[in-house]
Amino acid sequence: MVADREPRDAAAAGQGEARSAAHTTMVGGIPAVSAPGRRAIGVAIPIPDPHGSYLQARRASFGDPLAHAIPTHITLLPPTEVDEAALDGIHAHLLRVAHTERAFPIRLRGSGTFRPVSPVVFVALAEGIGGCERVQEKVLSGPLARPLPFPYHPHVTIAHHLPDDVMDRAFKELAGYGADFHAWGFSLYEHGLDGVWRRHCDYIFGDGAVPAPGSIT
Secondary structure: OOOOOOOOOOOOOOOHHHHHOOEEEEEOOEEEEEOOOEEEEEEEEEOOOOHHHHHHHHHHHOOOOOOOOOOOEEEEEEEEEEEHHHHHHHHHHHHHHHHOOOOEEEEEEEEEEOOOOOOEEEEEEEEOHHHHHHHHHHHOOHHHOOOOOOOOOOOEEEEEOOOHHHHHHHHHHOOOOEEEEEEOEEEEEEEOOOOOEEEEEEEEOOOOEEEOOOOOO
8 A cells, every 4th residue: 555665766656647636645755646537546455453453553652644544554556546447447356366365364573674775664574475475466467567666575564754763662662563363355445635545445355345444435
């Protein structure tokens, strides 16, 4: 969903001419744009509660201004602007991807960082990396094929673009964190004009798709 490391350029981030659109919000260093006939979307594996809400609260406790705008997640497709007319094809594509997969375990263990390359502290995956990589490769094909500015590294962001002392504190305080759950599928998110990312639809591995709770149309 949200790219936590800065893209090398706007084209690599998949934004292109979108900078001239009527409404632009910077999210994670990438302009997420809403313009007539266009949507800013992302695809991610949601972190289930209580783990997701706990990590979101911890991110907020570090003063990260994006904490309440970004549900806790593992990114599969970073912010990508698409034509509204392409959404039906994207939905069909994501359904096909979900049908080919089965639930797999994820273990979150400890903290990591992309510093000094990028100002990000995250919770690391001790298990489930291969599953995330496999699903991510399938998602980024067909109508969602796009270049990425960095090699894919599944993680859960807990601090982004904060002062160094705060990033250090986040790294230390989450060093002993652990959580275990199963990835049941993934979700399509949409970036609203209010700057908040919301789940639009859930895609269940081996099954189908259902509207996400509180989803928008």
